Amino acid sequence: MDKPRTTMKSLLSVCLLTVGLCAISHGHHINGHDNTSVAATKIYTNTAQFGLNMLHQISSASPGKNVFFSPLIISSALSVLSMGARSTTHTQILEGLTFNLTEIQEKEIHDGFHNLFSVLTNPTNKVKLDIGQALFVKDDQKPLQTFLDAVHASYEADVLSAKFQEPTEAEKQINEYVEKKTHGKIPQLVKGLDRDTAIVIVNYIFFKGNWEKPFDPEMTREGDFKVDDKTTVKVPMMQRMGWFHYYFDRELFCTVVRMQYNGTATSFFILPDAGKINELEKAISLDVLSKWAERVHRGTAHVHLPKFNISASHDLKGPLTNLGIADMFSDRADLTGITGQALKVSKVTHKAVLTIDERGTEAAAATAVEAIPMSLPPTIMFNEPFLMLIYDQVTNSTLFMGKIVNPTES
Structure with missing residues (x-):
């Protein structure tokens, strides 16, 4: 008698990690760039919408907790996985990422990510940004050459052999790789690997x-x-009086402050009125983000922002399932385009680290001195839970999204 399918499925893990080390500021959307392909400009709205969908899902699953993640990296990892997916599993992944294949060809999606990564990691950019992918494959597994060629062409992923039958050794190998790629900021990404794991995808x-x-x-x-x-904590509060870009949104009862990094990255900090964080989360949309980008104006302000270092780990199986990406976790999974054999995803984990301080992650050469009007500027104090996002102005890519509930929780 045939064995049940549950015993025939090898396991595939997708590990997504993000390190954001920040100090943040003003910028605006730029539609198009000489180095950005048409395909890249066609996918940035999908990445942003997927990010908002994930923000709602993760926040709902983790009430009262810090949320911080990279929509870009989660999207690209699942896009890599889609290259080996077939039938309904394939459709669910791409539709869950908000792609409509009647409006964009699948090749354009992968070409778009390839081009985005090329622009974002350009060494001339004043922001340090490293992005990469790796596939750790069980040493007795043989991925299909067509899958390897496609993944390498679009994502330039490393393909490494691992002894998953010895989980401790495999975990050590993966974690050392990740620690090196994240400059020591994430020393332990994976823990508790299953002996039946066939492939781990790391982004x-x-x-x-x-x-x-x-x-x-x-x-x-x-x-x-x-x-x-019921809870108030003590935090080191940075402050600066000077010129900022900000907007008081009377419709959504929040204050938006935009701050700029050296280079092409910019950030939005969104402070809801007292007790309005849940209403704001439900109301935020692509149209709202566009409105804020258009309406922030330059003015003087006295901004207070907490200095903090947080680490957020998220199990994405529930959120992704709620977004319709469900079959890949079940015995209905069709990922036969990876090895030609039956596989299913055992887990999708995402870990992000965010540091915000006075100067950024490297010492600035000098403190800016600005002339401001004599009239008393408004005070904007981020002393309650707030939302934030970081994006690249050239590609319009949403690099990070988050909700800071407690800046003292590491």
Whole structure:
């Protein structure tokens, strides 16, 4: 009698990691760039929409917790996986990523990611950005050459052999690879690998930027941060009085501050009115993001922003299943385009580290000095839970999204 399919499926793990090391500021959307292909400009709205969908899902699954992730990296990892997916599994992955194949060809999706990564990792960019992929394959498995060729052509992924039958050894190999690629910021990504694991897909992004206009460390003072109605914590609060780009959104009861890094990366910090964080999360959309980008204006302000270092780990199986990407986790999975054999995804994990300080992640040469009007500017104090996102202005790529609930939780 044939064995049940559950015993015939080898396991495939997708490990996504993000390191964001930040200090942040003003910028605006730029539609198109000499180095950005038509395909790249066709996928950035999908990455942003997928990011918003994930923000809703992860936040709902982790109430009261910090949320921080990279929509770009999660999207690209699943796109790599889609190259080996077939039938309904294939359709679910691409539709879950918000792609409509009647409007964009699948080749354009992969070409788009390839071009985005080329532009984002250009060494002339003043922001340090490393992006990469790797496939760790069980030493007795043989991926199809067509899959390897496709993945290498579009994503330039490393393909490495691993002894998953010895989980401790395989974990050590993967974690050492990840630690090196993230410059020591993530020393342990995987833990508890299953002996039946056949392939682990690792995607990583390391982001390192300096503020265009840094904060003065001597002005940082301890302040209160109200986590919720019952909890208040002490945090080092950076502050700077000067020129910022900001917008008071009276419709959504929030304040938006845009800050710029040296280079092409920019950030939005969104502070809801007291008790309005849940309403804001439900209301945020691509149209809202576009509105904020258009309406932020240059003015003087006294901005207070917590200095913090957080690490957020997310199990994405539930969120992805809720977005319709379900079959790949079940015995209905069709990933036969990877090895020609039956595979299913055992887990999708994402780990992100975010550091925000006065100068960025590298010391700035000098503190900016600005002339400001004599009139008293408004004070914008991020002393309650807030949302944030970081994107690249040239490609319009959403690099990171997050919700900071408690900046003291590491």
